[in-house]
Amino acid sequence: MTPMEALQQHQELCNELHELTLEENSFLQEHRRAPDSAFLDRKRKLIARLDDTLAALKGASREGTKSADFKQAVEKTRSRILQILQLDKENEQLLLRFSLTGNRTASAPAPAPSVLQSIYKRHG
Numbered sequence: 869m870t871p872m873e874a875l876q877q878h879q880e881l882c883n884e885l886h887e888l889t890l891e892e893n894s895f896l897q898e899h900r901r902a903p904d905s906a907f908l909d910r911k912r913k914l915i916a917r918l919d920d921t922l923a924a925l926k927g928a929s930r931e932g933t934k935s936a937d938f939k940q941a942v943e944k945t946r947s948r949i950l951q952i953l954q955l956d957k958e959n960e961q962l963l964l965r966f967s968l969t970g971n972r973t974a975s976a977p978a979p980a981p982s983v984l985q986s987i988y989k990r991h992g
Contacts, residue, residue, distance in 0.1 A: 874925045881917055885915075892911075
C-alpha cells in the first residue's frame with residue numbers, strides 16, 4: 869500500500885469519526901444524557917479501525933511523502949483530527965455537566981400555600 873492510499877484510508881476514517889462525534893454532540897445537547905451502548909459500540913469499532921489505519925500509515929513506504937499532494941493531504945487530515953478533538957472535548961464537558969446535574973438530590977419541596985399565607989400576613 870502506498871503512503872497516499874494509507875493516508876486516504878485514514879482520512880476517510882477520520883471523516884467517519886468526525887460525523888460520529890457530531891452525532892454524539894447533537895445527542896448530548898438534545899437528550900442531556902449519555903448515549904446508549906449501541907452508540908458506544910459503534911464508537912469502539914471506529915476507534916479499533918483507527919488503530920489499523922495508523923498501523924498502515926506507519927508500515928507504508930516513505931516514497932512519495934515529499935510531494936505537495938501528500939503534504940496537503942496530511943494537513944487536511946490534521947485539521948480534521950483537531951476538529952474531532954475539539955468536539956470530543958466539548959462532548960466530555962457535556963457528559964460531565966449532565967452527570968453532575970443528574971445526580972443531584974431533589975430540591976426541598978415547595979411550601980404549602982398556607983405557610984406562604986402566614987408569612988405574608990406577618991410581613992404585610
